[in-house]
Every structure is written in C-alpha cells, then in structure tokens.
Amino acid sequence: MAFQYQSLAASMAHKIYSGELIAGQRLNSLRQFAQKQGISLNTAKNCYELLEAQGLIYAQNKAGYFVKWQQLANPYDHLALPEHPDFQPASRDVSHLELQIQIQEDAINNQLIHLGSIQLSPNLIPTEALRRSVQRALKHCKPEDFLYSDRQGHPILREALSAHWAEDGFHIAAEQIYISNGCMPALSTIIQTITEPGDSIIVPTPNYNGQLQLLALLKRKIIEIPADSNGFDLERLAQAMQQPHAKACLLTANFQNPLGFCLSNQEKEKIAQLAAQYQCPVIEDDIYAECSHAQQRPLPIQYWDQHGYVVYCGSVSKSLSPSYRVGWFCLPTRLKHLHARLLIQNVLVNTPLQLGLADLIYSRAYRQHLTALKPKLHEQVQQYRDFIAHAFEGVEIRLNQPQGSYALWLQLPAQIDSWDLYCFAQQHGINIVPGLLFGGADRYRNCIRLNAGHELSEQIQQAIQLLANWVKKTLKI
Template sequence: MAFRYRELAEVLMQQIQSGYLLPGQRLPSIRAMSQQRALSITTVKRCYELLEAQGYLLCRAQTGFYVRERPVRQLEPEFPVFDHASQQVDNLVLIAEIQQSAMNEDRVQLGTVQLAPALIPVAALQRSLVRANRRAQARALAYSPSVGEPVLLQALSAHFQQDGISCAQQDMIVTNGCMEALSLAVSVVTEPGDTLALPSPCYSGQLQLLASMGRRVAEIPSTAKGFDLGRLEQLMASKAVSACLVSSSFQNPLGYCLSVADKQHIAELARRYQCPVIEDDVFGECGYARQRPLPIKSWSTEGWVIWCGSVSKTLAPGYRIGWCAGGRFYLQLRQALLARRLAVNTPLQLALADFILSGEYRRHLNQLRIQLADQVNRLCDSLQQHMAEQGRFTRPDGGYAVWVQLPENCDAVQLYQIMKAQGVNLVPGVVFSARNFYANAIRLSAGNPWSEEMDQAVALIANTVKALS
C-alpha cells in the first residue's frame, strides 16, 4: 500500500538532495502545499513531519518549515583489520555486569537498545489482547501447537508478504523471542566446539549465547558500511566455520544495512559452500525509509539461510514472541524444538495475531520509523555539537544504536564506570568482541524520546572523555 504523504516526502527529499531546494529555503505552508498538490492538509502535515524527523526540514515556530542545513559529514569510525582466528568468548562477566547496569531505569538511558515505554502502543495492544482472547475463549487457556498458533503464523506470513518477503506459514516456527530462535538454529546446524563466523563488532547477546552453548567464534572485520565478504568466503571455503551468524539490516551496534548485492552474495556463498547462514533480522523493521529492506533469506534459493526475528525491538520486549523460518532445516528445527519446551504463551500469540491482522502493527511501524529517525538524528546532532573533537560516530539509516569511537588513549570501560556513578548508562565497545577489541569505543542508544537531560548527558560524556584523553 502506497502512502501519499510518503510519496510526497520522496519527491521533496530528491529535490533537497539534488539542490533544487536549497538549505534555508522556506517551503510552502501546509495549506499552500495542500492546494498545490491537491492533497489533504493531514497528508502534507505528515509529510513535513516525516522529513523533519529524518533531518531534512526544520520547523520554526510561527514561520513554517525550512530546508535544513545538512550536517557536516562527520568522519566515520575506524576499525581494526585482524586475522580470523577461532576464539572462545571469555568476557562474559563484564558483559553480564554491563547488561544488568544498563537496565537501571534511574539513570539516563543511553545504554540498552530498547524501546521506551512511551513508544509502545499499550492501549492498542490491550484491546487486541482482550479481543483475541474473548474470541478464542477456552482455546486461549490451552497449550498452543509447538510450532505456534496457526492464526499468528498466517498473520506473520501475510505481514511479510506486504513487504515483498515470501515466507509461507508452514515454513515458520514461533519462538520465545529472537534469542530462542537463534539458539535453536545454532543447536541444529553446529555442534559444541564448532566455530561460527560473526562480523565484528557484534551484539554482545550473540556472544553470550554462543559461549553458553560451547561454540567458538571467528570474528570478521567490519566497517560502518558492512563486513568483509572476502574474509567470509575464505572461512566458508576452508571449512574453518560450521555456520555464519549475521545481521544484515541495521546491525547492532554499527547500524549498517548491507546492499542488495552483498545480501545476494552471502546467500550464494551459503549455497556454494553449503554453509548455513543464521540471519538475525530483529532490527529489520526499524528502518527510516518507506520500504523495509529484504533479508538475505529472500535470495536463498536452496534454503541455506535460517531467518530469525521478533517484535522485541519494534513493539514490546516483554511479549517475548519471535520466529524463525528454517529453510531446508525446518524439520530439524521442529524436532529440536520438542526437546526444549512445550509451547509459547498462547494468549500473547493470539493477541499479536489480532494486532497484526487489524492493521494496528503496520500503523505502529509507520509512526515508529518517524520517531526513531528523529531520536537518532537528535542524538547524532548532540554528538556533533559536544563531541566533534573527541570522537567519530556512525549515522545509521535504521535501528537506534549509534557507535562512537573515542580518542585512542581513552579507556571506554573506565568511562563507563565514571558515567554509571554520574547516573548515565552507556555500553563500552569491548563487550562487542570476544577478542577485547574496541577498547576506545562506546555504543549509545536512541531508544528514548530526546530530552534536554539526554543532551546534558552527552555533554557530560564529552567532558569526561576530554579529561581521560
């Protein structure tokens, strides 16, 4: 379905990027643009709000919308180049301590990559929960089928189809969040002691998971644009790894989204070398553009990609509902599932299915993308203002993680400890590697609506970095 406000936004965005609309130029008023384009006032208003959130327009009280000065292109972070030796994960204590600290709600929330409660459509979710379980009656009190409620599988399949992702309901399994989906996939395609290839830096939760399952990791060098596919092919071709675990769309912590060509290439490598690729696509629906990027799975013609995701980053972490599409490994995944647990929460599955089928989830995503773009832009603007001389940082096109590289002699763990005492949460870079890389980097989260308190926290971080350097 095409949204007219997004179509207008695309036109205006192209005019800004081409220089037809110049920085500082005032756009027609909402009413004037409505008349010029024969669109409703609501449509133009939503278009302007979207472009404002994405950093293209600036709203000035009483005067209107102006083309915003595009930020000076900040130098991107630099990343180490290293060998891909197999490694055990041995920094679990630090990872666990930082994760626990990041959950403290009394601190300024720049640590955990999690949606703020204010961004969760609580009332709509509650209506779906009541409506779905009233409809189901006694069915809601029973165990669901081990692979998931049929109505939820149908709803997910239809939802993905709207984004151009072909995923039949009979190919999917509902899981307790994305981490269970990843765990299930790892258990099926590898054995204890096996090595998996991971782009580095990578999500610390993935490292924890592999360590708990007795797997080793071979880290692949990355940049803010993606990771070294040549290195990945070397590992696959030499049989040095049994599988690959990647996030191709808005990866945490770097925020990159691989190109279509790169995704096609990874799917082809998996087929050519018969090396399973486990795709963690939990941020796939957190992009700022109208069209959701397709996952690697879309080019997996022989089923060597296991696609995993959940609603934890887009809707409600507490729902703990995820999925995996197993490809050629579906039957093995289903069999392994029976040895692990009986079922996923039935009432929440039914509620999520109702939320999707009613159109509420799509409406929520459309608003969330605008909100996330605004929050990330505000965080990056704050970093540009306060830390331009102390660090380099990413400007992601999706998700809500921002990677910041500090001066080489700045110890990010020490910074983390100082900030924790000052009431500010952040995550030091060392937890995103099994090899203690990224000692002078931090990851910040833009999962909360921007506030003056958060801007002051960034300023405090900048001053502390200056003192430590």
C-alpha cells in the same frame, strides 16, 4: 510487494529529498492528485497521510497540502565515521564472558539512565493499541486457545506474520514460521539444532555483545571478520566459510548492532549464494529491519535464498516493545527434517500475547505504529548525534551514522579506556556499554555504544555532558 499508495509516496518522497519539490510548495489537492495519477480518492488520501506521517508534507486548514521537509545545514556534519582495525579471521573462544553477563545485567537496570541497553522509550510504544488488541483477542478467542498451545506457535499469528512480510515484498509460508520467546531464544534454538559444542560460528566484528554472550554460553567458538560502517568484506566471509570448523554464520544485514549499516541487495544476494556454495548456513537476525529511518523496509538475506541455507529470525522487541516476548525463526524446506527436534526444544509462548500481536497486525495498528515510528527514530538519532558532537567539542571523536535502528557507536581518542569511562558512568547512575565487549583482542577499547531509543531529555543531555567532561579531563583539555 508495496501497495500502490506506498509506491506513490516513495516517488514523491524522492522528489522532496532531491529538491524537485521544495519546502512550502503547494501540492495538488487530493482530487487533483487522484485524477492525475489515475487512482481512487482513498488511495490518494492514504498516500498523503503516509507522507504526513513521515514529516515530509503538512495539511493547512482550508488551504491544502504543502511540502514541509527541508535539509538544514548541520554544523556537526563533519563528524568522521569510526575507524576499524583490519585483522585475519581465526577461530577463538568468546572473551570477557563474566564481564559480558555483569554489564548486561547493569544495562537493563531501570534505576540507571538508559544509555546502555538498546530499547525504545515507553513513549514510543503504542500501549493503547496493544491493550485494545489483547482485549479483542481475548474476547474472540476459542475455548481451545486456553489449552496448551501449538509448540510451533498459534496458526493465526504465523499467518499474520506471513501476510505482514508479504506486504514488504518477501514471502515466508506460515508453516515455515516457529514462534519463540523473543529473538535470542530463537537464535539459541537454531544454533543448538544445526551446530555442536566446539563448532565455530562466523560473526562480523564489532558484533552485538548479547550474541557473543549467547555463543559463549552455548560453548561455540567464533570466527570474526572485520566490519565497518559500510558493512563487511564478502571475500573474507567466503574465506571463513571454507574453514572446516566453520559450521554457520550469524549475521545481521539490516542495521547491524552496533554499527547500524545496511547491506545492499547485491551483497545480500551474494551472501545467500555463498551460503549455498559452501554449504554454510546463515542464521539471519533481522530484529532491526522495521526500525529503518526510511519508510521502505529493507529486504532480508532470506529473500534471495534459493537453496534453503538461510534461517530467518527476528522479534518485535526493538520495533514494538522489549517486554512483548514474541519472536520467531523460519525453517527453510531443506531443513524440514529438523521439525520434530525444534518442536521439542522450542518453549511454549503465551497464547493471549500471540493472539494480541496477530490482532495488532490484522487491524493495521502495527503498520500504523511503524509508519509513525520511523521518522521519529530518524529525528531522534540525529538529535543525539548533534548533542554528542556539541558535548564533545574539542575532542577528536568519531560517530556512526546509522541508516536505521537507534544504536550509536562512539569512538574516542586512543588514550581513552572505555572500561574506565564505564566505571565512572556507573558511579553516576549512567548506563553505557564499553567497546571491549563487542570483539576480541580489545580492539574496541576506546569505543562505547549508546542507546538513542529514549527522547533526548534534559537528564540524558546532562549524562552525555558528564561523560564528555570526564573524557576532556582525562585528556587534559
């Protein structure tokens, strides 16, 4: 449940976005606002500070608070969203496995320009706050914290995560949380526990290539259902769940990679109902939920799970740091009988890092980081979209408009082979991920995924322009 200052800030933000409060308009003083709303001066201060962090208002010395936000005319708003082919779901093996592995290794090569792997710039990581939290955690830890840790995860971190999520409106008990070495190990552990080799897993397509690679390595087949910038068809999902070899779904409802869509609450509730109706578990990868471009974190599918068919997974690798290898999966009561098996499979996680993350949460430093991060991501992603549109001017491109996270899905003209573009980019020290890795039948051969997690530096601008020039040359424009 949101705090009072957050609800008040959301209400004021709506008035600013809708134009009820206009740029330059002077706001009530903190004391006036507190009296008008019937709240404490501290609550009023927290509300205004949150709006400041979102870039919606600003304080002027000795003059008070003013509305800052304004919707500027954007010459590139005409950009169309990517088109997506329709197809009938069918069970199949994951294709391009060797290529998946090769490109994933290239994507994390720090010698290349970061347009491949979806990761935050080091400048967006609260390194000082992390350092202080780890130091405090080490200073105050108990002697037993230096022994083998609890395979389920340190109780302090599990309690911290439970309290953190409760602030955002959904509740998972600490005893249901298992700490893992990141999100992918969490997914791997759950997939191996509730399915068998040869089983089929339902995924929307295009889908994160790392998940597809994981499923291939675990010898699971996939059943693809077509997705687009608005989500995916729940009727197709229901049909796929009824197939006898479909044993689970692997879904991201909040800011899916690579398309960036966020399903509605009604759709999430329906998915939870379908999972129970067809007894087809949903493994929910919610790794991008805290990278919303709005301050309110969207609820997960798990929130509507009444029968224990949703296994909630995530980590802080996209919202905090990819090197902070702390993730989790949350076991619903219905699957409690798997506890012992999960403990055997789960890998012990570094205790000081667990305690450091717990401190970061309890000290409010993580919440403050997220509050500041979200408007920065929104602005940064829009800068990338604008520059891409400018660089590719004259080329008929389509580009997604993510509601959160920082993955961009760029669709090029049908004549362009993104594999050829990938090879050209590699020769020039640039990282991109070609679309053929995100689904079967080479459906996305003319698409690429780009990372907008780094500042749009001059070096990155030059890299994007180089890609655009190659496309124009190939098209003879």
